[in-house]
Amino acid sequence: MLQGWVVVLTSFAYLGLLFAVAYYADRRADAGRSVIASPYIYSLSLAVYATAWTFYGSVGRAASDGVGFLPIYIGPTLMIALWWIVMRKILRISKQNHITSLADFIASRYGRSALLGGVVTVIAVIGILPYISLQLKAVSNSFTIVLQYPEIVMPAKLGAVPLLQDTALWVALILAAFTIVFGTRHLNAAEHHEGMVAAIAFESLVKLVAFLAVGAWVTWGIYHGLGDLFGRVAAQPTLAAMLTPFDGVAGSYSSWVWLTILSMLAIMFLPRQFQVTVIENKDEAHLNKAIWLFPVYMVAINLFVLPIAFGGLLHFSGRGVDADTFVLTLPMVERQELLALVVFIGGLSAATGMVIVETIALSTMVCNDLVMPVLLRLRALRLNERADLSGLLLGIRRGAIVAVLLLGFLYFRLAGEAYALVSIGLISFAAVAQFAPAALGGIFWKGGTRLGALAGLGAGFGVWFYTLLLPAFARSGWLPDGILEHGPWGIALLKPHALFGVAGLDQITHAMIWSMTANLGAYVGVSLLRAPGADEHRQASLFVDVLSRPAQVDGAGFWRGTASAPELFNLLARFVGLGAAGEAFADYARARGAAPTSLPREADAELVYFVETQLAGVIGAASAHIMVASVVKEEALTLEEVRAILDEASQVVVYSRQLEQKSRELEAASAELRQANERLQELDRMKDDFISTVTHELRTPLTSIRAFSEILRDDPKLALAQRTRFLDIIAKETERLTRLINQVLDLAKIESGSADWHATSVDMREILSETAAAMSQVFREKAVHVDLRLPERVPAVLADPDRVKQVLLNLLSNAVKFCEAGRGRVQLSLREEDGAVRVDVRDNGPGITPADQKIIFEKFRQVGDALTDRPQGTGLGLHICRQIVERLGGRLWVESRVGEGACFSFTLPVPPALKAARAA
Amino acid sequence: MRELRVRGQRLAALFLLGLLLFNYPLLAVFNVPGTVLGVPILYAYFFLAWAALVALMALVIERRG
Numbered sequence: 001m002l003q004g005w006v007v008v009l010t011s012f013a014y015l016g017l018l019f020a021v022a023y024y025a026d027r028r029a030d031a032g033r034s035v036i037a038s039p040y041i042y043s044l045s046l047a048v049y050a051t052a053w054t055f056y057g058s059v060g061r062a063a064s065d066g067v068g069f070l071p072i073y074i075g076p077t078l079m080i081a082l083w084w085i086v087m088r089k090i091l092r093i094s095k096q097n098h099i100t101s102l103a104d105f106i107a108s109r110y111g112r113s114a115l116l117g118g119v120v121t122v123i124a125v126i127g128i129l130p131y132i133s134l135q136l137k138a139v140s141n142s143f144t145i146v147l148q149y150p151e152i153v154m155p156a157k158l159g160a161v162p163l164l165q166d167t168a169l170w171v172a173l174i175l176a177a178f179t180i181v182f183g184t185r186h187l188n189a190a191e192h193h194e195g196m197v198a199a200i201a202f203e204s205l206v207k208l209v210a211f212l213a214v215g216a217w218v219t220w221g222i223y224h225g226l227g228d229l230f231g232r233v234a235a236q237p238t239l240a241a242m243l244t245p246f247d248g249v250a251g252s253y254s255s256w257v258w259l260t261i262l263s264m265l266a267i268m269f270l271p272r273q274f275q276v277t278v279i280e281n282k283d284e285a286h287l288n289k290a291i292w293l294f295p296v297y298m299v300a301i302n303l304f305v306l307p308i309a310f311g312g313l314l315h316f317s318g319r320g321v322d323a324d325t326f327v328l329t330l331p332m333v334e335r336q337e338l339l340a341l342v343v344f345i346g347g348l349s350a351a352t353g354m355v356i357v358e359t360i361a362l363s364t365m366v367c368n369d370l371v372m373p374v375l376l377r378l379r380a381l382r383l384n385e386r387a388d389l390s391g392l393l394l395g396i397r398r399g400a401i402v403a404v405l406l407l408g409f410l411y412f413r414l415a416g417e418a419y420a421l422v423s424i425g426l427i428s429f430a431a432v433a434q435f436a437p438a439a440l441g442g443i444f445w446k447g448g449t450r451l452g453a454l455a456g457l458g459a460g461f462g463v464w465f466y467t468l469l470l471p472a473f474a475r476s477g478w479l480p481d482g483i484l485e486h487g488p489w490g491i492a493l494l495k496p497h498a499l500f501g502v503a504g505l506d507q508i509t510h511a512m513i514w515s516m517t518a519n520l521g522a523y524v525g526v527s528l529l530r531a532p533g534a535d536e537h538r539q540a541s542l543f544v545d546v547l548s549r550p551a552q553v554d555g556a557g558f559w560r561g562t563a564s565a566p567e568l569f570n571l572l573a574r575f576v577g578l579g580a581a582g583e584a585f586a587d588y589a590r591a592r593g594a595a596p597t598s599l600p601r602e603a604d605a606e607l608v609y610f611v612e613t614q615l616a617g618v619i620g621a622a623s624a625h626i627m628v629a630s631v632v633k634e635e636a637l638t639l640e641e642v643r644a645i646l647d648e649a650s651q652v653v654v655y656s657r658q659l660e661q662k663s664r665e666l667e668a669a670s671a672e673l674r675q676a677n678e679r680l681q682e683l684d685r686m687k688d689d690f691i692s693t694v695t696h697e698l699r700t701p702l703t704s705i706r707a708f709s710e711i712l713r714d715d716p717k718l719a720l721a722q723r724t725r726f727l728d729i730i731a732k733e734t735e736r737l738t739r740l741i742n743q744v745l746d747l748a749k750i751e752s753g754s755a756d757w758h759a760t761s762v763d764m765r766e767i768l769s770e771t772a773a774a775m776s777q778v779f780r781e782k783a784v785h786v787d788l789r790l791p792e793r794v795p796a797v798l799a800d801p802d803r804v805k806q807v808l809l810n811l812l813s814n815a816v817k818f819c820e821a822g823r824g825r826v827q828l829s830l831r832e833e834d835g836a837v838r839v840d841v842r843d844n845g846p847g848i849t850p851a852d853q854k855i856i857f858e859k860f861r862q863v864g865d866a867l868t869d870r871p872q873g874t875g876l877g878l879h880i881c882r883q884i885v886e887r888l889g890g891r892l893w894v895e896s897r898v899g900e901g902a903c904f905s906f907t908l909p910v911p912p913a914l915k916a917a918r919a920a
Numbered sequence: 921m922r923e924l925r926v927r928g929q930r931l932a933a934l935f936l937l938g939l940l941l942f943n944y945p946l947l948a949v950f951n952v953p954g955t956v957l958g959v960p961i962l963y964a965y966f967f968l969a970w971a972a973l974v975a976l977m978a979l980v981i982e983r984r985g
Contacts (some may be wrong), residue, residue: 070966074942077970081935081977084928227958234960243960246951253944260942291931292978299970306963 002149002337014345015178021202022182022195029194036197037282039289044201045276046294049267050301051354052138055207055347057421060324062309066245069305071256073298075263080291087287089443093546094278098617101361102274102435103369108621109442109543110450111535117369117622119454123461124271125362125404127431132358132408134424135351140167142328142347146340152329154322172409175355176402183360184397196356197280203353208301210346214327215304217339218311233310258509265433271361272354324421363400368620371396376626389574415476426508427468434460434515437523446540449527456523463515468507471496563632565603568611571631575618584614608632690859694744701733743876750883761796762804764837768830771808784816784824794832797908803884810877811841811904818845836907844901853894857882930980934973941969
């Protein structure tokens with residue numbers, strides 16, 4: 001099953017499948033139904049981070065030092081926790097400025113400097129070459145090894161191969177062709193490669209499944225689970241030491257820490273990571289899920305690294321098998337042909353994913369930030385007069401892809417054999433880490449300048465080149481070995497691996513310490529030497545304040561000059577084609593509510609800015625600036641003017657915040673006024689109601705008094721018995737009238753707060769006994785039994801004894817009133833409860849319905865049908881009682897069920913001082 | 921807006937926790953012989969702490985309000 005033709009055929013079938021996925025995604029994107037607009041696809045595409053390094057190299061690293069492979073994934077996990085703060089900002093900036101690559105980002109930040117963009121591009125290309133060579137080495141090695149099946153032979157043992165028979169060359173060429181078809185089929189203003197992203201996400205699944213499959217098979221197929229495997233490792237003295245890999249001194253942790261920092265920076269600034277995370281991002285919200293999904297992926301793909309590494313070490317001990325190949329050679333030596341093929345495809349997918357995205361990202365940089373700025377400045381080429389430049393752009397990018405891959409192959413031939421996979425990759429990590437000061441400083445610190453960034457990048461890259469790249473060539477025999485041993489020209493202080501005598505560190509830690517010191521020092525130091533110029537200042541504030549700036553303050557606010565709209569249109573059309581330019585202008589007009597076809601003769605600042613950002617999406621910010629400047633007459637802004645615009649913008653923000661604040665306060669005040677007005681109206685209505693009710697209540701007894709007295713006056717012959725009865729009625733009605741008037745006056749006094757209150761310490765037991773005694777005549781008349789339940793003692797309360805009696809009298813007379821004569825029972829009880837004294841007046845009358853319970857405490861509301869029953873009171877008594885009790889700080893309420901009597905209760909609070917006195 | 925800021929702060933706190941978990945001296949604490957369910961202590965610690973950190977990140981992101 002592992003014959004050469006099967007392997008080749010399967011590989012091409014796999015690449016074909018990949019292409020089908022990409023083609024489908026592109027078709028869907030053209031139809032407006034994107035398949036990659038999902039946080040899951042986005043997270044999977046980020047997993048392009050896991051390359052052949054992860055797939056083959058991690059095991060090799062684990063087999064040599066146990067834990068050295070882990071910081072490469074733990075570092076990014078930590079960094080991603082900060083993405084919420086850092087990456088959201090980068091995403092927002094990049095979308096607003098149509099950023100096309102990392103070089104574009106940095107160049108744009110420092111005043112759209114073409115020189116800086118070029119420098120970043122050169123560093124990126126040179127720095128990434130080792131990384132690409134790693135992928136070529138992994139694929140060609142795995143291919144060579146599979147072809148030797150059933151023997152296990154290391155490629156190095158096969159001896160040097162002639163150039164044209166080198167598998168790596170063919171791998172490079174095939175991948176170049178594949179990438180060209182993928183990434184540069186057409187030119188897109190937003191630089192979205194939907195098909196590529198879909199294919200990358202698919203590859204992420206393939207490599208994960210393949211790696212988990214081989215890992216599970218090693219763990220449970222060859223050995224009997226993790227316990228068995230690690231048990232055998234522990235039994236071998238040479239391997240057991242790797243179970244506690246840190247050798248005890250703090251120094252062995254420093255290389256761990258530096259690897260973590262290095263990987264934290266790599267996940268941000270590897271060109272392919274910037275491409276998938278920032279450039280290909282469809283929606284800022286996708287970042288949220290990716291913040292945990294991508295780390296989950298990294299945990300998963302690392303689960304079986306250690307079992308495979310130890311499995312390989314146990315299996316091949318002393319047989320000269322390179323640990324970087326364990327993933328593949330373990331299935332082969334166990335005759336698992338299908339699994340070996342799956343592993344080969346998994347490794348292929350890990351390598352192709354990296355190569356495709358990396359070369360696309362690099363080719364965009366090379367085209368936009370290196371070649372185009374130069375070409376545009378060469379007047380001899382007359383590029384400004386060409387009608388359509390999109391073909392030229394595509395040509396440059398395709399050339400760049402082929403060139404980058406061939407350079408990667410060259411590095412592989414020159415320096416690839418001497419190092420393990422991870423060591424090669426780390427050299428590239430250290431190179432891209434040099435972007436960190438300029439890029440991160442650029443989004444958080446306005447003081448960073450173009451010269452500072454150039455100095456920092458130059459210094460950092462120089463140190464990297466000297467301490468990492470030079471030794472790589474020296475080791476491979478392309479430079480004299482003596483440089484490493486004795487330093488150049490015999491100067492020991494300049495030895496690349498022990499610069500200035502700092503020895504005892506591993507190369508990566510050593511290089512990182514020196515390059516980061518040089519880089520950061522130069523960046524900050526040179527930036528502080530001179531204040532930023534107008535263009536730098538403007539870009540700095542556009543970048544640093546991106547999240548706090550109001551949307552209306554964009555680059556357009558900074559432009560002064562005159563331009564012709566048709567010329568701008570022609571300029572855009574030259575780069576993106578007539579159709580796309582027409583569409584862009586139509587969109588622009590629509591967004592501003594104008595007719596899509598109308599084109600003003602004079603372009604305003606907004607249109608100029610619009611064209612520049614559109615153009616920046618194709619050829620990068622620096623080139624776009626040059627191009628736009630060639631067709632418009634721009635008046636250069638001075639630094640003072642830029643500052644003034646920025647101040648104005650921030651003033652506007654402050655004013656609008658103050659205005660908002662003021663209007664909120666006004667709203668609150670008017671709401672309060674409205675409420676007060678409503679309350680007043682309500683009170684007014686209540687007063688009217690009260691007066692009309694009172695007059696009505698007064699008229700009823702008055703009417704009957706008048707009627708009976710008229711009868712008595714007009715009819716002198718009325719019988720004595722009759723006369724006495726009528727006089728009785730008159731007397732009773734007068735009494736009622738007096739009571740009513742007294743109560744109304746009383747109520748008015750209480751409500752207005754002018755009533756006299758004589759608060760003294762009151763013993764409630766006394767009050768209850770006195771009141772019950774005063775009422776005894778009434779109880780006897782109606783033959784109602786009274787049950788007085790008083791405890792031994794209750795705490796004294798602070799109250800007006802007359803008022804309390806008034807409440808009690810009212811409740812008791814109500815109770816008597818509603819009791820049936822002869823069978824009535826009234827229970828009066830007193831007890832202490834929750835820091836208050838509680839009085840219950842319980843009767844066995846007809847009870848009160850729940851609806852009535854709600855209203856009996858209101859003024860002039862009486863229980864009973866007003867039409868049939870003669871009112872038995874004034875309807876003010878309970879209301880007054882409640883007013884009194886509440887005034888005394890207590891509560892009055894009723895509990896009742898129809899047919900089971902009613903219980904009126906009230907409480908009076910015990911003052912704290914009296915409570916304390918009682919406790920003492 | 922306030923909620924976004926709180927989420928950023930929580931994630932930054934997890935970043936600091938991660939720095940603590942995967943650094944000297946905590947690593948030295950677990951760099952000892954012995955096994956947990958057959959897995960060497962240091963390796964078990966790495967993967968458990970790592971998974972827990974990622975789980976916390978997921979919790980911060982996915983929790984509403």
